[in-house]
Amino acid sequence: MTDETAGTPASPPPSPWERERPAPARVAPAREPLSRERVVDAAFTVLDRQGLDGLSMRQVAAEAGVAVSALYAHVSSKDDLLELMYARLFAGFAMPVPDPERWREQVRDYARSWRHLLLAHRDMARISMAHVPFTAELLPHVEALLAVFRTAGLPDRIAAEAGDLISTYIDGFVLEEGMWRDRAALQAGDKSSLARPDWREMAGEMQNYFASLPEQDFPHLRALAGLMVTDSADERFDIGLEIILRGLASYLPSPSV
Known part of the structure; x- marks a missing residue:
């Protein structure tokens, strides 16, 4: 028998031993591991959206998609995070030769x-x-x-x-x-x-x-x-x-x- 629409042989019905086989599980894409760089990136996003007064560790964690406690494996405090953000600005900033x-x-x-x-x-x-x-x-x-x-x-x-x-x-x-x-x-x-x-x-x-x-x-x-x-x-x-x-x-x- 052929599939007249497609012009190709029709797929046979599933065999009895295949009917109870569970559907393949959907594998979610692997999330990028949390890092100090990701924490700083998330902090800048929050800062630009809400300003310094709205920047909190909870907001940064939400932006990064992690629990607040996960942040402290990479930064010790909010002040530490602010210093990292400040230092980030200097990345690639070349000073002149006097x-x-x-x-x-x-x-x-x-x-x-x-x-x-x-x-x-x-x-x-x-x-x-x-x-x-x-x-x-x-x-x-x-x-x-x-x-x-x-x-x-x-x-x-x-x-x-x-x-x-x-x-x-x-x-x-x-x-x-x-x-x-x-x-x-x-x-x-x-x-x-x-x-x-x-x-x-x-x-x-x-x-x-x-x-x-x-x-x-x-x-x-x-x-x-x-x-x-x-x-x-x-x-x-x-x-x-x-x-x-x-x-x-x-x-x-x-x-x-």
């Missing part, structure tokens, strides 16, 4: 790159400001930044403070950006959003307000109204960074005549 002729350019590149890394994840500036970067993973980066300042010729006292000054500026600037971003998301009715605020609209409103102030009471605010707030966070960051760099440069020894 060049005394280009030190300001090297610091600019470092600061801009570090700002963009912090902006890549919600509330990372808060995490950065809460953790001293003197861990085994991060010490080489601290060493390299200090080498840029000392090779440029800055006095040791100034070089020692310069690294902290630059880091504090970057963290503080990004923290402010994050606060405005959260405010914009709240106004949009989406607390989990990473939407950017409309800087151009905000700048225009503030400039108009400063320009409307009584001149006899606020002559300088009125005179600088068009310059007090720009519509570009990048421009504001670069100007602030330039002020710091020029201040540091003033400590360089005067060239011999």
Whole structure:
């Protein structure tokens, strides 16, 4: 007998000894073993969705699909997890070879790159400001930044403070950006959003307000109204960074005549 539709021999009915045979069990795909890297990945997902205040070990475990107790085989505490997340940002971050002729350019590149890394994840500036970067993973980066300042010729006292000054500026600037971003998301009715605020609209409103102030009471605010707030966070960051760099440069020894 043939299967007229398919044009091939029809399948015979199952034999008696096969009828009671159970159907083949469905084998679920093997789950990727939990690792420290998976825990950190899950933590970043939770951080971006809920922010630092919503980041808990329970939420991270749920995101990774494991029991909370399973996390502690890879991280000792939430603070330990935050330090691992902070160190992850530096993975692949190459520090420049100190060049005394280009030190300001090297610091600019470092600061801009570090700002963009912090902006890549919600509330990372808060995490950065809460953790001293003197861990085994991060010490080489601290060493390299200090080498840029000392090779440029800055006095040791100034070089020692310069690294902290630059880091504090970057963290503080990004923290402010994050606060405005959260405010914009709240106004949009989406607390989990990473939407950017409309800087151009905000700048225009503030400039108009400063320009409307009584001149006899606020002559300088009125005179600088068009310059007090720009519509570009990048421009504001670069100007602030330039002020710091020029201040540091003033400590360089005067060239011999």
